[in-house]
Amino acid sequence: MTVLRDGYDALLLDLDGTLYQGDLEVRGASEALSSGTQSLYYVTNNASRRPTEVAEHLTELGFDADESRVVTSAQSAARLLTENVGPGSAVLVVGTEALADEVRHVGLRPVRSFADSPVAVVQGHSPTTDWAILAEATLAIRSGAVWVAANLDSTYPTARGLVLGNGSMVAALRTATSRVPLVAGKPAAPLLEDAMRQSGSVRPLVVGDRLDTDIEGACTLGVDSLLVLTGVSTPLDVLRAAEQQHPTYLAAGLDALNASAENSRICEDSRWSVEFDGRDLVIESAAVSAESIDSIALLRAAAVGAWKFPDFDWIISTSPAVSAVVSGWSN
Numbered sequence: 341m342t343v344l345r346d347g348y349d350a351l352l353l354d355l356d357g358t359l360y361q362g363d364l365e366v367r368g369a370s371e372a373l374s375s376g377t378q379s380l381y382y383v384t385n386n387a388s389r390r391p392t393e394v395a396e397h398l399t400e401l402g403f404d405a406d407e408s409r410v411v412t413s414a415q416s417a418a419r420l421l422t423e424n425v426g427p428g429s430a431v432l433v434v435g436t437e438a439l440a441d442e443v444r445h446v447g448l449r450p451v452r453s454f455a456d457s458p459v460a461v462v463q464g465h466s467p468t469t470d471w472a473i474l475a476e477a478t479l480a481i482r483s484g485a486v487w488v489a490a491n492l493d494s495t496y497p498t499a500r501g502l503v504l505g506n507g508s509m510v511a512a513l514r515t516a517t518s519r520v521p522l523v524a525g526k527p528a529a530p531l532l533e534d535a536m537r538q539s540g541s542v543r544p545l546v547v548g549d550r551l552d553t554d555i556e557g558a559c560t561l562g563v564d565s566l567l568v569l570t571g572v573s574t575p576l577d578v579l580r581a582a583e584q585q586h587p588t589y590l591a592a593g594l595d596a597l598n599a600s601a602e603n604s605r606i607c608e609d610s611r612w613s614v615e616f617d618g619r620d621l622v623i624e625s626a627a628v629s630a631e632s633i634d635s636i637a638l639l640r641a642a643a644v645g646a647w648k649f650p651d652f653d654w655i656i657s658t659s660p661a662v663s664a665v666v667s668g669w670s671n
């Protein structure tokens with residue numbers, strides 16, 4: 341049987357919310373990835389860890405990973421720096437030693453003070469970033485330094501919940517400088533471009549849990565994408581997704597890679613009629629109980645209608661079974 345992954349020569353996999361949550365594997369993720377012949381590339385917006393550290397973490401959780409198949413936004417940020425400043429230039433690093441290593445690796449000179457005359461600033465997540473280093477960066481950016489952000493993620497997941505991410509620290513510098521940075525990570529193109537180049541892929545599938553990073557990044561590059569509902573984005577997010585954030589496929593989890601592509605493709609589905617009455621989407625079905633409904637299949641069908649009529653108020657149905665499923669999407 342031909343399965344979804346067979347249509348692609350590489351899988352560009354997001355990590356957090358897609359393969360793991362903190363120190364826990366997303367249930368069944370490593371097993372779902374273990375079959376198939378595509379190369380697996382691990383593509384992360386997080387610039388705080390070295391590729392070797394990311395590969396070790398993945399291996400501990402049971403994934404088939406090595407350093408050569410990890411692509412980080414720190415690497416892409418360093419690549420962007422080389423395209424904007426001369427060899428050997430001083431670069432002020434707002435971020436971890438792992439980010440400084442990438443700067444060094446591309447032949448630039450990481451510094452931590454404006455007094456070292458940096459011609460660029462690179463900014464990635466670090467739990468120890470404080471006012472003092474942001475002040476150095478402010479001085480450099482205000483004096484005209486090139487500014488590269490590893491990503492603009494507003495939040496960062498921890499075991500205690502979401503805390504401020506690199507994008508929130510970038511926002512502080514934007515306020516202080518009235519400048520905007522070049523961006524390496526998803527949904528900007530550089531990181532996924534680097535992953536495609538590194539994998540040699542001509543037909544990759546981007547797999548992730550966030551519409552506003554993974555899926556929008558895939559749309560920016562014009563490649564197919566699979567959204568899995570194991571992380572941040574919710575059914576409601578799918579229904580309200582802007583056009584540049586529409587995934588090709590939608591599934592509960594990575595198992596979908598090993599089933600028919602048509603099972604997960606977002607397209608009209610003859611099991612449901614979806615119409616717009618001028619205010620609401622009206623979905624009808626012959627199904628008699630909520631248990632008999634494949635809720636993800638219903639969500640795909642609803643998404644087709646919701647994307648066609650984005651001003652819809654909500655979803656209604658004369659079927660209690662459909663209404664019961666839809667009520668679970670409202671938050």
Ligand SMILES: [Mg+2]
Nearest residue numbers: 354356357549
């Ligand atoms: Mg994620």
